[in-house]
Amino acid sequence: MIFKRLSTKLILLVSFTAVIIIGVFAFISLTSQRDVLIEEVQRHANQLSETVKKSTHDEMLVNRREHIISIIEKIAEEPNIKEIKIFNKAGEVIYSSDKNSVGVKLSQTSENCIVCHSNTKPVTTLKINDKTRIFRLHPDSTRVIGVINPIYNEWSCYTAECHAHSEDQSILGLLDITVDLRNVDYQLAKSELLIVILALVSIISLGLIIAFFINRWVDKPVKKIVEATNKLAVGNLNYRISSTSKDELGVLSNSFDRMTKNLSEMKMQLFQSDKMASLGQLAAGVAHEINNPLTGVLTYSSYLLKRAKGNPELESDLNVIVRETKRSREIVKQLLDFARQSVPKRIKTDVNVVIDRALNIVLNEIKIKNAKVELLYDKELPEIVVDPNQIQQVFINLIVNALDSLREQNGIIKIKTEVVSLSPKGIVQIKKAVCPNSHNLMDEEHKIEGLPSIKVKAKYKQNEGYIHLDPIYGLHRHHYGIPLIKDKPFELSCPTCDISLMVNDSHCPECGSSYFKLTIPEKGELIGCSKFGGTWQKWEYIDEKGKSDYLQIKIEDNGEGISNETLERIFDPFFSTKGQKGTGLGLSVVWGIVDNHNGRINVESKVGIGTTFKIKFPVVIN
Amino acid sequence: MPNKFDILVIDDEQVIIDSILKVASIDNYSVDYVTFGKLGLEKIIKGKYKLIICDVMLPDINGFQILEYLEKNALNIPIIITTGYSTIDNAIKALTHGAIDYLSKPFTFEELESCISRGMKFSEIIKNLKKCSNSDSQLMHHFTPCPANYLRFGFSTWVNPEKEGLYKCGILDLYLKTIGQIEKVSMPPVGSSILQGQEFMQITDEFGYLHKVFAPISGKIILCNEKIDININLIEKDPYFDGWLALILPDSLLNDKKNLVSCSSDRY
Numbered sequence: 040m041i042f043k044r045l046s047t048k049l050i051l052l053v054s055f056t057a058v059i060i061i062g063v064f065a066f067i068s069l070t071s072q073r074d075v076l077i078e079e080v081q082r083h084a085n086q087l088s089e090t091v092k093k094s095t096h097d098e099m100l101v102n103r104r105e106h107i108i109s110i111i112e113k114i115a116e117e118p119n120i121k122e123i124k125i126f127n128k129a130g131e132v133i134y135s136s137d138k139n140s141v142g143v144k145l146s147q148t149s150e151n152c153i154v155c156h157s158n159t160k161p162v163t164t165l166k167i168n169d170k171t172r173i174f175r176l177h178p179d180s181t182r183v184i185g186v187i188n189p190i191y192n193e194w195s196c197y198t199a200e201c202h203a204h205s206e207d208q209s210i211l212g213l214l215d216i217t218v219d220l221r222n223v224d225y226q227l228a229k230s231e232l233l234i235v236i237l238a239l240v241s242i243i244s245l246g247l248i249i250a251f252f253i254n255r256w257v258d259k260p261v262k263k264i265v266e267a268t269n270k271l272a273v274g275n276l277n278y279r280i281s282s283t284s285k286d287e288l289g290v291l292s293n294s295f296d297r298m299t300k301n302l303s304e305m306k307m308q309l310f311q312s313d314k315m316a317s318l319g320q321l322a323a324g325v326a327h328e329i330n331n332p333l334t335g336v337l338t339y340s341s342y343l344l345k346r347a348k349g350n351p352e353l354e355s356d357l358n359v360i361v362r363e364t365k366r367s368r369e370i371v372k373q374l375l376d377f378a379r380q381s382v383p384k385r386i387k388t389d390v391n392v393v394i395d396r397a398l399n400i401v402l403n404e405i406k407i408k409n410a411k412v413e414l415l416y417d418k419e420l421p422e423i424v425v426d427p428n429q430i431q432q433v434f435i436n437l438i439v440n441a442l443d444s445l446r447e448q449n450g451i452i453k454i455k456t457e458v459v460s461l462s463p464k465g466i467v468q469i470k471k472a473v474c475p476n477s478h479n480l481m482d483e484e485h486k487i488e489g490l491p492s493i494k495v496k497a498k499y500k501q502n503e504g505y506i507h508l509d510p511i512y513g514l515h516r517h518h519y520g521i522p523l524i525k526d527k528p529f530e531l532s533c534p535t536c537d538i539s540l541m542v543n544d545s546h547c548p549e550c551g552s553s554y555f556k557l558t559i560p561e562k563g564e565l566i567g568c569s570k571f572g573g574t575w576q577k578w579e580y581i582d583e584k585g586k587s588d589y590l591q592i593k594i595e596d597n598g599e600g601i602s603n604e605t606l607e608r609i610f611d612p613f614f615s616t617k618g619q620k621g622t623g624l625g626l627s628v629v630w631g632i633v634d635n636h637n638g639r640i641n642v643e644s645k646v647g648i649g650t651t652f653k654i655k656f657p658v659v660i661n
Numbered sequence: 662m663p664n665k666f667d668i669l670v671i672d673d674e675q676v677i678i679d680s681i682l683k684v685a686s687i688d689n690y691s692v693d694y695v696t697f698g699k700l701g702l703e704k705i706i707k708g709k710y711k712l713i714i715c716d717v718m719l720p721d722i723n724g725f726q727i728l729e730y731l732e733k734n735a736l737n738i739p740i741i742i743t744t745g746y747s748t749i750d751n752a753i754k755a756l757t758h759g760a761i762d763y764l765s766k767p768f769t770f771e772e773l774e775s776c777i778s779r780g781m782k783f784s785e786i787i788k789n790l791k792k793c794s795n796s797d798s799q800l801m802h803h804f805t806p807c808p809a810n811y812l813r814f815g816f817s818t819w820v821n822p823e824k825e826g827l828y829k830c831g832i833l834d835l836y837l838k839t840i841g842q843i844e845k846v847s848m849p850p851v852g853s854s855i856l857q858g859q860e861f862m863q864i865t866d867e868f869g870y871l872h873k874v875f876a877p878i879s880g881k882i883i884l885c886n887e888k889i890d891i892n893i894n895l896i897e898k899d900p901y902f903d904g905w906l907a908l909i910l911p912d913s914l915l916n917d918k919k920n921l922v923s924c925s926s927d928r929y
Binding site: 323326327328329330331332333334335336337338339341342344345361364365367368372375385386426427428429432433435436624625628631632635 | 744746747766769773827881883912
């Protein structure tokens, strides 16, 4: 089990890599250290050898053997020097720090001699590396380094009084010094040990650090996610991970939370529709069963009532029965209505096709006006669920309006369809808003850009009045019914019950003024800066959904344009600039249909340049 | 074997039959009744009833099947559908399949009375029509048919597309001929939403009967005809033009159109 864990695998992998890297590093470093040390010892031994050779030179010339022995012995007293030997030409030890070896004769194949005598013709000169050799005296003794130093014949030698050497000899003998490598080996072993310890420590600490952070960054969050999935598997849809981390696992946790939230909402909806379905069946059964006896009661009592005309006492009593039976009838009826709420039925529609049909209908008018129609269709346009007849009417009305505004010459109408992805700000309409006491804040009478506004009571110092807030999230075309000073915050409250809408100790992230809160039924809460002129608003429920796709239809003309004063009123019913020609209902019909389809319409116009209508319908998957 | 009964009631609830008997007897109509649908059908075929009042939920077959049978065999007997399970869907279904009226249970004495009076009157008009030849002038003698380009909903209302996607609606003359002279009309206020098949307005006639009128399409009432406020007789005088009732902005026309019939295909 433990080896299957991600953290164990990672630790093993990292440790393995570390072992290889540190191992290679240690090998290289130890090798070079050894080389340096050995070279140093070689140099030292050579020096020593030269020293012995030179210090015995004069004594040799006068052939004072006792002195030579004494010098050799003195030097050999140095702790690291194992032995100093001088061989003659025949290979016999003539001087040695070890008296036992004096007189021993070596063959040419002994390891002191083989360097020069390995070939048939002996070598007379040696490089420094060839002079030295490392070996063990016995298999279990410490390593030693041996240095051989040939003693060459010189003028002073063969002219010395002792006449021990003749002139034609080239090499008189050999100085052989063996130095103990115990210290060097000890140093090397120490270094090796140090590196091994270092490697072990680094691998262990690396493992521990990785284990710690993997546990913290991976294991724990993964464990939480696993726990959450298990909870989900057993049906707990309200469990949330609530991770604050921003890394990939944090993102995963958050998306998991979103998924469970959606699932639970879906489940609720499913449950709700199930409930509604069974409620509907129940209601149908109850309605049928109760309505039959009620019919008896109602017809007979109303018949009696009719007969009781002129008998006021009886009449009033019977009236009670009739009234209450009618009330029961209404209750049953409401139950039935509630169980089968009917929604307008719509079908999947290709908007491009609908525009083509609309254009076909107004073809004559287009010809009469001699107008050019440019179509810029998005061929990949998704189908949207609408009532095509009504949408067609929207296009007909807008195209006819555009045609009417065109001048005699060079009239162009451009129609463009596309899918736009928009953030909710400036698009989403607040259709319902209530105070904490659930009083409705929507004002159907007071409209901003054609939409019912949100009416709140505002207070600034002694001034009191009403503000109509823009119902479009993120837009600030509020209508102020009270004089306010720029940048000063105002206090908002419910116009019905006067409960404050302000949030205690709140600070707008942009300006620091306190903010207000509106409850949007079933869609969370909207908070916004209370400063006059403040533009900060936050509606988490909508923000969470992020950008959404809209199908946008742009109808652009190069006609006469609409003045700003007119622009404000064009969607009002019975407002017309066409005099007797129009009913003044065309654009309010357009507006009504678009609104019915949860769409948005807006218009931009410049006098003398032209008008552009933009209609957006939400693209809903499925 | 012709019978002497005016009305046939098909309902499995005795109390309903009794109620209808009571109402009908006041107005001197004779009533025959059955509690099973198939028996009802047999009686319809054999007998010559002026009016049928039929429940939807019957023990054997349902009221809509009877309606279908009448429609298929072009038996021009006016039929009123009643039900305890009164939904708009049921109302639409009944009215689009040839029922002249739809009465939801429980009903009051007056509601049933006005409904029966309309039914009997309707029956009379059909009878007279059958007697005459099918020429238009003869037809006009009894009632003014709805203009061929109009659409009608059942036998009560018509709609006609106006400019800019709005629909004008009014009452069919055939319906007007089944009621007495109009004394009062009560309409829902401008701006209110109506549903197709909903009893959206009421007419009070000279006899004090209260008549319900079904909405032809779903939508929002944009405008009511102010002229009829001034002169209520305009509805009867010019039911298809100056006597219109309301201007409606439809909101599910696609679906509503399925339940509308072109006036050009009228049988009567």
